[in-house]
Amino acid sequence: MAYKAYGQVTQRTATGRALEIAVFEQITQALQTxxxxxxxxxxxxxxxxxRNLQLWSIIAADVLSPENxxxxxTKAGxxxxxxxxxxxxxxxLAGADGLADIIEVNRTIxxxxxGSASSVEQEVI
Structure with missing residues (x-):
């Protein structure tokens, strides 16, 4: 119970970037599990x-917004x-492989x- 309350406070006080990182980490870890x-x-x-589809739907809607x-x-990518x-x-969901590819996309983002994108690029090459 206390953990949930702490998580709610963290969500309200985290910077935009920190919140994005936390959401990607949580969802990517769930996918990996x-x-x-x-x-x-x-x-x-x-x-x-x-949950991952919800995240990416939000990203798609955000990059299509004129205010972005x-x-x-970057938006096109x-x-x-x-x-x-x-x-x-x-x-x-239909039974094909591909979950590892989705996890890879999330980890790259x-x-x-x-800020460690350059190290990821080196690992991929």
Whole structure:
């Protein structure tokens, strides 16, 4: 109970960037857990994918907003990633592989948010 209260206070006081990082970390960890467990718990599996889809739907809506101040190339890239995640998620829900790809996208975005994108690029190359 105290942990929930602390989490609520943290959400209200965190900076935008810190909150983005926390959300990506939480959702990516949930995806990794269900991936590691080979989808043994269908409820957790479906919930993790659904929460990730919600996150990427919010990102897509945000980058399409005229008030979004990101450079056009960045917005286009994020929108493209959101579509990739959406399509791949639907395939995963239908039984195809692809969960690892979704996790990789989230980790790459997370690395960019926390400033370690250059190290991720080096790992991929």
């Amino acid at each position: 269900v991936h590691d467990n080979n989808g043994e718990n269908p409820g957790e599996w479906g919930d993790a994918i659904h 101040a990101l450079p056009s190339e 994020l929108f493209s990633l959101s579509e990739f995640v959406r399509r791949t998620s639907m395939q995963v 997370l690395a960019g948010l926390d």
